[in-house]
């Protein structure tokens with residue numbers, strides 16, 4: 001496929017070179033979590049071999065070196081997502097924690113009874129439940145933007161749903177079930193004409209499309225390291241300084257304070273106000289290495305190759321006849337959710353697994369979307385730049401086997 005050096009790239013991912021059930025492992029569960037290149041693995045072990053230490057508070061050599069590396073990564077992230085300032089980059093556990101932070105702090109500051117938060121029916125639970133909980137507490141309401149049958153957002157409905165009660169729009173850039181790339185730039189521009197801030201869930205978009213805060217002009221953007229070749233337990237919340245300055249802290253304790261007295265506490269400046277406690281320093285080292293790895297490959301090269309893979313897989317599955325693809329938006333990233341005739345996705349998933357292929361079956365933490373489609377679940381194959389057309393051929397073979405067994 002093209003000139004993309006996929007075989008060379010695969011050498012960087014040790015986990016891919018193993019057999020499961022005596023067959024070569026095919027890893028198509030990248031939307032759940034990606035594998036890690038040796039560069040990331042080495043960055044983590046290197047941290048423990050030479051730099052391990054608690055950061056920020058120490059005057060000694062190791063603490064200073066680890067602190068410098070941690071803060072340098074904040075700048076690396078800032079440049080990677082083209083944010084205006086590194087104080088707009090807050091390290092979190094991941095997308096879920098980033099969204100919870102905004103829901104909690106933004107809710108306290110800006111949401112009153114009767115207000116509305118707009119999200120879409122294709123959101124992951126982590127971009128639904130925090131808003132539901134916050135709205136329950138504040139006497140506000142979550143409203144769901146509908147979609148079209150092909151998995152594209154109903155933009156006309158969205159525009160009609162925006163009103164004077166709308167206080168925030170929270171939308172995923174890419175659906176983890178449908179692969180749909182939402183027109184977030186258009187959504188942000190429209191919401192901003194009414195002065196409404198927008199949070200973008202970038203968990204599924206950043207590994208495929210990168211992100212540009214200046215271009216998008218969103219007010220909050222959230223992502224997880226583990227879906228972009230970095231470790232688990234590290235993620236980012238980007239927030240515009242003008243909002244972050246006004247929001248109350250999410251968690252309290254060490255690091256996030258300026259002064260603590262028995263009768264009062266003052267808070268640290270950004271971004272530390274939102275980073276209470278000892279952070280995930282090894283995760284930050286790994287995230288740094290993952291970003292360098294992606295930049296070295298080139299996001300355009302990644303996108304082109306993954307598009308070819310997506311097209312190849314879509315053509316092959318469509319040609320099988322009785323495969324129903326859930327999510328056929330014009331703009332998609334490299335994943336396919338599907339049903340094989342009337343065979344239950346769990347039955348299909350078990351057989352596909354036995355052929356050495358890791359796909360995901362279920363509601364993919366998007367139950368409202370699955371209910372909207374009136375289906376029990378889907379099988380989801382999600383691709384990364386280390387996947388090959390030969391692996392997709394293996395998936396086709398596995399589907400044929402499923403049909404033989406259950407058809």
Ligand code: PMP
Pocket residue numbers: 031032093094095096097124126127172174175176201203204224365
């Ligand atoms: N949003 C989307 C679109 C996702 O796909 C996921 C992970 N499946 C999340 C949010 C939550 O990410 P995490 O579990 O890393 O916090």
